[in-house]
Amino acid sequence: MANLFHALQHINLDESNHAFSIYSSVKEQKLLNVPISKPMFIMVLSGQKNLGKNNELICQPGEFIFLSNSSAINMRNIPKDNHYLALLIEFDFGDFNGLQVNQPHKKEYYIGKSSPILETLLQQYVEVSTLAPAAVISSRKRELLTLLCHLGHGIFAVAPQLKDNTYGLR
Template sequence: MNEIIAVAKKNINEQLNLPFSIYSSHKEQMINNVPVLKPLLIFILNGKKQLGKSNAVECNSGTFVFLSNSSRVDMRNIPSQEEYFAVLIDFDHEDFSELPQNTAPHIEYIKGEICPVIEKALLQYIEFSSVAPSNVIKHRKREILEILYHSGYVDVCNIDSPPSLSEKVHSMISSDLSFEWSVDHIASNLFMSASTLRRKLKNEGNNIQDIRNRSRLSHGLHLLQTSQFNIGNIAELCGYQSQSRFTEQFKLLFGMTPREIRRSKMID
């Protein structure tokens, strides 16, 4: 695991545009309502991750958890030996097309051990991602799915779930946070009327403004975890003119302030 951590840190430090993310912290993070817009594979290389209310799912160092797309997931990241460190890879619907199809029910997550074969595949993917073009990387990413399947995790075929309407709207807004996504524009892109969009979102317990706010704040959370931008810049990038307003809304959604997230990543 140490070799993977070293290579991943080297690539991130070189500011490369990489097809994976690194989340690390030196203090515990307890983050509520984290949106998972695409199936998300998380390799816990150091520390411990707990998921769900009352920490229903616990993943120790040397394990992975594969999450289905979901509107809200509670996460707790717990350092061990002074650091929590995880590599995250998200997948698109088409990435699953080459896996065997079955009629088994959809599942919310898969949890497993990072065996030597999976460890080697992850290391090669991280190393390869720093030199290969993006149209080649997508094939290596799909190889990870196939390796998981042939390592006995056949439920990987059932981790991809058709997104809800709320998730589709969230993804649309997240694709360009600088664009003014009006209700009419969103409805047009989804081939429905504005009134139908509002009604269907209401049936899911959502509305456009709440989804817009979550989209912006989710991007802010990602930037806090993966970049060195100051909080004021992040607030601006997320469409907030006021850092205090950004902080207030961030705390309401995630249960931690942006400053608390940043402090958790600092070594005392």
């Protein structure tokens, strides 16, 4: 995860138009009823993220959570070793267009572990998205979705779905 961490350190956070967000804190945060309007990928890089009314979902460093577009969720960001740090990527509904799945929409979240190939793809996404036009960024998001499925992560049980198991705009 060192290369992804390095890439994030070299991002100019003053630029307002990123295709991702970096969330950091040095003190524990309790966030209540956080609206999730679009599917979201959150990779915890440092600290711990707890989700749910009773903190029943826990993400450690090197784990990610994929959230569906749900009404709201409670979160706690818990710093360890001086800070909490996470990479967030929000997906547009169009990013799912044409992707075939066999999983019905059943869950509001999916938690998974990172891997070297996922970390490399995230690093490339961060680096490219600071330079690339919107069409390229959308392609890179689709690449991320495809890789997560290829690695066996059940994210499509979380994402928005149309009747024919083909994802599309709402």
